Amino acid sequence: MQTNLLSNVTSAKSTLMTDKIDHPQLCQWLDDVATTRDKKAFTQLFQFFAPKIQRIAYGKFQNETQACEVVQETMSNVWRKAHLFDASKGAATTWVYTVMRNVTFDMLRKIKGNREDNLSDDIWPLAEQSISNEECFDDHLENSQLLSVIDTLPEAQKQIVKGFYFMEMSQEQLATHLNLPLGTIKSRLRLALAKLKVQLGDNND
Amino acid sequence: MIKHHPSFELIQSFVNGDLPASLSAGIAIHADMCPKCQQIISQLTEQVAENSFEETFLDRFIVDDMSDFDDNNMSNNDLKFTDMIDNITSSEEIAVAKTKVEKTINFREKTYQLPSALHSMKLGKTAQIGKLSRARVQLDEGEIHTTLLHISPGGGVPEHTHKGFELTVLLDGSFHDEQGEYVKGDFIMLDSSHQHHPISIQGCLCYTVANDALHFTQGINKLLNPIGAFIY
Structure with missing residues (x-):
């Protein structure tokens, strides 16, 4: 088998050649796929994960076609489910690993037993919840309420609220990242917060 | 209080996806009720995931035969991957989070x-x-x-x-x-x-x-x- 992804379009070189994984970068790409269906970010993710998935799957199936099927299936799940990834619940690598392991498990069952019952997502739910006490559950509920309110914001404001509060980027970082003047970031954030206050106030009444 | 837990070896095979569905489900059911094992599973999964994706793969995929390469220096596998990326990203479909049901x-x-x-x-x-x-x-x-x-x-x-x-x-x-x-x-x-x-x-x-x-x-x-x- 031959692979030479380094020659391919984008410059993922530094990520591919080191032993250390750049976790914030992976999260960022996943987020770009989730929020803007960014194909470039997906290509980066693909170049990082696909060859490794292919190798691991080949180890399990001893068959190139099936190894490729695992890559295809896993990566298309990443594309379709990126918005379900929650960086606060675990690393991007853990999430992609879970997707890959589940795809592999269902495929093995299909090959061995001719069963297409896709049990894996019940056995290993994707958003693996960490141990939580009641307090965490409360927080979680509040978060999901907050999230649904945030989703009602205009796209431009949503982006900034999410970047600032969920990904903990600074206003300066956001300005660079979104290629906008710092003042715009600040005013959008202020506007968004004012709206959220009204909405959450309403909901809490 | 729960006193009986799966062995570490069993949890390892569970995380690797190597157990049959019957035993995998048994461990998942137990872990749902056992925060201790749930934590071991989470930590192990994180670790296994990290190991799976951190190794450089280059040593295993060293290109020693250039005959399959075209002028752009792209391997067949690369082309296959490029196709795959196009194919995947052409889909507009988005997965909806499963809502929890009770049976x-x-x-x-x-x-x-x-x-x-x-x-x-x-x-x-x-x-x-x-x-x-x-x-x-x-x-x-x-x-x-x-x-x-x-x-x-x-x-x-x-x-x-x-x-x-x-x-x-x-x-x-x-x-x-x-x-x-x-x-x-x-x-x-x-x-x-x-x-x-x-x-x-x-x-x-x-x-x-x-x-x-x-x-x-x-x-x-x-x-x-x-x-x-x-x-x-």
Whole structure:
């Protein structure tokens, strides 16, 4: 088998050649796929994960076609489910690993037993919840309420609220990242917060 | 309090996805009720994931034959990957998060919540013998049989052993045997070296996995051996 992804379009070189994984970068790409269906970010993710998935799957199936099927299936799940990834619940690598392991498990069952019952997502739910006490559950509920309110914001404001509060980027970082003047970031954030206050106030009444 | 847990080796195989569905579900059910094992699983998954994706793959994919390359220096695999990326990203489809549903099962007029790991599994009809009722979980795993076994209050299984292994995860209620008392969530893995005679005073529901019929070992109960296959 031959692979030479380094020659391919984008410059993922530094990520591919080191032993250390750049976790914030992976999260960022996943987020770009989730929020803007960014194909470039997906290509980066693909170049990082696909060859490794292919190798691991080949180890399990001893068959190139099936190894490729695992890559295809896993990566298309990443594309379709990126918005379900929650960086606060675990690393991007853990999430992609879970997707890959589940795809592999269902495929093995299909090959061995001719069963297409896709049990894996019940056995290993994707958003693996960490141990939580009641307090965490409360927080979680509040978060999901907050999230649904945030989703009602205009796209431009949503982006900034999410970047600032969920990904903990600074206003300066956001300005660079979104290629906008710092003042715009600040005013959008202020506007968004004012709206959220009204909405959450309403909901809490 | 839960006292019986899966071994670390078993958890490892679970995380790697190497166990059959029956045993994987058994561990998932236990972990749902056992924060301690849940934590071990989370940590191990994180670690395995990290190891899987951090190794450089280049040493395994060194290109030593350039003949397959075109002018752009792209391998066949690269082209395949490029196709794959185009193909995947052309889809507009977005997965919707699964909403949590609850499923229940009835045994002797009592309703039990079905563990979420079993939600997509097909269950056979319930059959009864005395105080025992069972529904087979239809996983088609050859010699491995998976069952939901219900014991009515005061019921039990005569002293027996197994030629293979017998896993019991207690879903509800409690039972005891010569080794002690078992409670909801306990993960009890026995092999042929164990003989036991479980009795449930208050009644219980178990998820059991065994790879051979049980074998009754004592006196008149030996006459029951033909029904050993019924239970597991």
